[in-house]
Amino acid sequence: MNSTEKPNSTADGHIPDDPLTGHSYDGIQEFDNPMPGWWKAMFLGSIIYAVFYWVYYENGLTPGRSVIAAYDRALAANLKERFSTLGEIKPDRETILRFSTDPEWLPVGKNVFQANCTSCHGNDAEGRVGPNLTDDHWKNIKNVEDLYRVIENGANGNAMPAWRGKLEPQEIILVSSYLLSLKGSNPAGKGLRPIPGETHVISDLDAPSEAASSE
Secondary structure (H helix, E strand, O other): OOOOOOOOOOOOOOOOOOOEEEEEEOOEEEEOOOOOHHHHHHHHHHHHHHHHHHHHHOOOOOOOOOHHHHHHHHHHHHHHOOHHHHOOOOOOHHHHHHHOOOOOOHHHHHHHHHHHOHHHHOOOOOOOOOOOOOOOOEOOOOOHHHHHHHHHHOEOOOOEOOOEOOEOHHHHHHHHHHHHHHOOOOOOOOOOOOOOOOOEOOOOOOOOOHHHHOO
């Protein structure tokens, strides 16, 4: 039988009239039947969905939607559950400095910042409506502990809102440490210039700790 011949009749004598593909595999021929409409619709739908999925999650322009960002959030959520292991921590200079270089807890501070602060201070703390938090200039911060105080109580007639009661004390400590870790990073081409009144620098970054000074 050549590739254009119809296959033998079926048991009831009916010979299918469907066209053949012209292919023959070891004597076995293939009907040239179209794919089911529902299958083609699903295939086309998956392509269209993939375009919208990429635009929404992977375009690189909208922070917080990528797989990496989702992983960071899951990691931070897991770490938040471990707050109990921190015990009672005080919002003092030594604590804030210690967490500002702790790679285990900095992602939590970053996640808290990105969840609550980017609308005013930008995705990288470069400044937007609120001031740039990555340079060396501050308006209401004179020492390390002021970071916690300003976040907790607000400033400038509530232009900077108070986060007491909205964030846990541990979260405020960790976001304070995260901001301290950004000091001097000032993203190229993004960071806002100092606003009027930003005349202070953090004066006690290099001061000896209380523990060291008491020895």
